[in-house]
Amino acid sequence: MLEELLSLLEQKQSQEEDSGTDVVLELNWDALESSAQEMAGLLSLFALAPMPWSLVSEAARATSLDFDLVVNRDILVQKYLLQKLDENTYQFHERIREFLSIKGEQLANIENLKQGVCSAIVAIAKDIPHTLIQSDILAITPAIPHLVEVATNQKEYLNDEDLIWPFLGLARFYHGQGAYQQALPWYQQCLSTVRERLGEEHLYVAESLNNLALLYSSQGRYQEAEPLYLQALDLRQSLLGEQHPDVATSLNNLAGLYKSQGRYQEAEPLFQQALDLRRRLLGQEHPDVARSFNNLAGLYKSQGRYQEAEPLYLQALDLMKRLLGQEHLHVATSLNNLAGLYSSQGRYQEAEPLLQQALDLTQRLLGQEHPYVAIVLNHLAALYSSQGRYQEAEPLYLQALDLRQRLLGQEHLHVATSLNHLAALYSSQGRYQEAEPLYQQALDLTQRLLGQQHPDVASSLNNLAYLYERQGRYEQAEPLYLEALELKKRLLGQQHPDVATSLNNLAGLYYSQGRYEKAEPLYQQALDLRKRLLGQQHPDVAASLNNLAGLYSCQGRYKKAKTLYQQALHIAVKPLGEEHPTTRIISDNLNYLLVRSQVGKLAQTNDKTMVLKPN
Incomplete structure (x- = not known):
């Protein structure tokens, strides 16, 4: 025996x-x-x-x-x-x-045997998807120790063409689960291995730099990601020439990083270059051209340039349908993107059928049990929530959460996202006792997966603070708002739209407490920052003007308040229309100010007007 x-x-x-x-x-x-x-x-x-x-x-x-x-x-x-x-x-x-x-x-024949094992491992690595569900993880996990063995002890038997794959497969396995710290050493080893074997001037070096930059970007480590993206771009340009699709990909990736950092002025020309390059090299009728339309439209949406974003989203959708057919996942993605734009504009009746189409198409193509189905469910639920249709939103949020927990596991960032969404819904309904533990779970999960120093942690802190503020628990809210603000400044830099959001939120807390002298400079900073970063005509600028006007109204500075309300309304109407909730809030605040002025009672009231905070 x-x-x-x-x-x-x-x-x-x-x-x-x-x-x-x-x-x-x-x-x-x-x-x-x-x-x-x-x-x-x-x-x-x-x-x-x-x-x-x-x-x-x-x-x-x-x-x-x-x-x-x-x-x-x-x-x-x-x-x-x-x-x-x-x-x-x-x-x-x-x-x-x-x-x-x-x-x-x-x-x-030991050399032949080693090469055979390496070939088998490479085949497994190539099949590891970027997004993993539980069934993928279960199927791939038994092979992981053997990928490690080849990457660690047998890499010299990999041919040059296959050299990156054991490392890339391991990195994808962990990255796809949101396990960034476990993915990191494999991306780093991939880069060092190709440099050692193939030298600095090789396309695999550019690809490895790009992959490592993508991970850093996912971790919110933007300052570390940027030089890697720049190196990858420079290497591709020198090896492939300026006119190559991979150069367009690098331009697109760098633009996406700048967009995440709120560096919109730097992102736009890169997105535009990528689009022009793809059109020239691939022709007008190519899926990558449609993807560039989507990317540029997404940038315009972030800037509040909705009228410029819409035709690009429509072109992307039309192109995807023509090239790939009506029954394709990229068509569902384009429908989802266009619906998101309409939702931002308050065009809910136009957004809803698009999201329904996207959901039906996704379920038909991928089945009921897929993470992308959860994404579309979340978007549809958010649409209902924006309309106050809470009874319709809740089961969709719950379904998305359940789907993510079962498919991705309890320890996944998408689960934290779903917890945040469900908590926000309960908070909107005044169901604070149900919202708080969900916000706390989301914060704990985000900190555990991403570490303390990540923009998503700041967002979770902000969410919990806002819940406390709504309950009048101001002493608990303030340190969380302050922590979120400092975290965003440190991670994103002083010049970022999310910093303006945090300034606005902290000012809103002080406004709620009647601490006007502390609120005013923060509202003013948020307004100045938004004007500088987003442009004078952005809806967030209108929101900042509204909030500052409300403060002036409470202080009896009525002329200033009226001027700011009128400016806010003028800005909001163009991108959002007259029926958008933001426009209506500003209009109601202005009308309230005018009516109270006319009846001569304004000076006798301490009523506060509606403050606009991001959802």
């Missing part, structure tokens, strides 16, 4: 020091046919972990072994050299694997 064999081995090792071989194992090895020895040598190249038989079979196929795998596998089991864990999984004991590794190195 295996236990007896191992016992003999331990006795032998305790009696004398030798090269690590053992008489009993030597006898068993010598008794094997050459085909069984080759089989043992092949298996010894896998990690000291359970070996899926499908992976072994793929390695044997790549090696072109000309014997019966099952027969020789069973011989190793009968000789107690190999453990059978179940019908499809086998494993070596550590000492036996060590012995067989030594013997395997003496085989004439």
Whole structure:
């Protein structure tokens, strides 16, 4: 039995020091046919972990072994050299694997066996998707130790073309789960390995730089991501020339980073260059051109340039339908994007059928059980919530949360997003007791997954603070608002729209407390920042003018208040229309001010007008 064999081995090792071989194992090895020895040598190249038989079979196929795998596998089991864990999984004991590794190195075709194992691992790595659901994770997990083995101990047997794949597969496996810290060393090793093997001037270096930058961007480490994106762009331009689709991809990635940082003026020309390059190289009728339309439209949407964004979203949708057909996931994405624009403008009746189409199409293409279905459910729920249709929104938010927890696991950033959305819904309904634990769970999960220093942590702190403010728990709200503000300044820089949002929120708290002298400079800073970053005609500028006007009204500075309300209304109407909730709030505040002025009672009231805060 295996236990007896191992016992003999331990006795032998305790009696004398030798090269690590053992008489009993030597006898068993010598008794094997050459085909069984080759089989043992092949298996010894896998990690000291359970070996899926499908992976072994793929390695044997790549090696072109000309014997019966099952027969020789069973011989190793009968000789107690190999453990059978179940019908499809086998494993070596550590000492036996060590012995067989030594013997395997003496085989004439060991180089061929190593290359076969590497080929099998590369095939697995290439199939790892960017977005993983639980079934993917379960299917891929048994192969992970073997990817690590190749990346760590057998990378010299990877050909140049396949060199990145074991590292990239491992990085994707963790990145796709939101496990950024576990993904990081594999992206870093990928970069260092290709540099060492292929030199600095290679396209794989550019790809590795780009991948590492993408991870840093996901972590909110924007200052570390930027030089990597710039290096990748420069390398692609020097190796491929200025006129190449991969250069357009690098321009697009760098633009996306600047957009995340609120550096809209720097992002726009890069998005435009990427679009122009794709049109010139790929022609007008290409999916990548549609993607560039979407990206540029998304930038305009962030800037409140809705009238410029809409035709781009419409072109992207039309192009996707024509090129890919009505039944394609990219069509669902375009429908979702256009609906998001209409929702931002308060065009809810136009947004709803688009989201319904996107949801139906996504469910039809991917099935009911897919993370992308949860994304569309969230957007539809948010639309209902914006309209005050809370009874319709809640089951959709709950469905999205349940879907994410089951498909992605409890420890995933998308779960934190769903918790935040559901909590916001409950807060809007005054269901504070239900909202608070959800906000707290979302904050804890975000901190655990991303660390304390991430913009998403600041957003979660802000959400919890706003809940406390709505409950009149001002002393608990203030330190959270302050922490969120400092975090955003540190991570995003002083010149970022999210910093303006935090300034506005903190000012709103002081306004609610009647601490006007503290609120005013913060409202003014938020207004100045929004004008500078977003332009004079952005809806957020209108919101800031409204809030500052409300403060002046409470202080009896009515002429100033009236002027600001009128400016806010003029700005809001153009991008949002007269029926948008923001426009109506500003209009109501202005009318309230005018009516109270006319009846001569304004000076006698301390009533506060509606403050506008981001949802």
